[in-house]
Amino acid sequence: MxxxxxxxxxxxxxxxxxxxxxxxxxxxxxxxxxxxxxxxxxxxxxxxxxxxxxxxxxxxxxxxxxxxxxxxxxxxxxxxxPSGNSAFDTYKADTLRRLEEEQDAFEAFLKRLREAKDKAEFDQFMDDRSRKAQEMRAEADA
Structure with missing residues (x-):
């Protein structure tokens, strides 16, 4: 077999x-x-x-x-x-290349979006932390 x-x-x-x-x-x-x-x-x-x-x-x-x-x-x-048809194979190769470029651009966009979200979350954490530290100092002074 x-x-x-x-x-x-x-x-x-x-x-x-x-x-x-x-x-x-x-x-x-x-x-x-x-x-x-x-x-x-x-x-x-x-x-x-x-x-x-x-x-x-x-x-x-x-x-x-x-x-x-x-x-x-x-x-x-x-x-x-390859299909055997050179015109179609050229078209297919160009289309696949274009799709790969679009995918790379989209993945780069998602990476920037994640980085911006992470930065916003970190900034909020730091603001909350400093606000809590100021409240603790104000309570300790009072």
Whole structure:
């Protein structure tokens, strides 16, 4: 059985962990649980690692093993593949570059916004502190 037989959507250069994950996903939640139990039987850290991964990736509690995170990763990988049409690939590259620039600008804006909020909170803290210190001095003098 070749890798492409059980998940044709995997990239050609997928590692053995990605292929194993896809293989277990195709067989369902029972396969994940069986792998975890076998991991506990043969070497408990492997079972514990599988349990943690199943909880972290929502495989433990979701109805299906196919996670949306995996689908997003696959979509992101597919977006970077060349289509064979040079005009479209140029347009796609320009659009992706523009979107990355917009994302960078937005992240910079959010950083400035957080810094301004932090500064305002710190200034308010310092004002409250000095006001309380003045009240304490006034009480002590009286």
């Amino acid at each position: 070749t890798t492409a037989t059980y998940d044709a959507r995997l990239p050609a250069n997928a590692g053995w962990l990605t292929r194993a994950e896809a293989w277990l996903d195709q067989r369902g939640k029972g396969a994940w649980i069986a792998a975890m139990v076998l991991g506990f039987i043969f070497f408990w850290p492997v079972g514990l690692a599988l349990l943690a991964y199943m909880i972290w990736s929502n495989r433990m509690f979701s109805k299906s093993c196919r996670s949306t995170r995996h689908a997003r990763h696959h979509a992101a990988w597919s977006a970077m593949k």
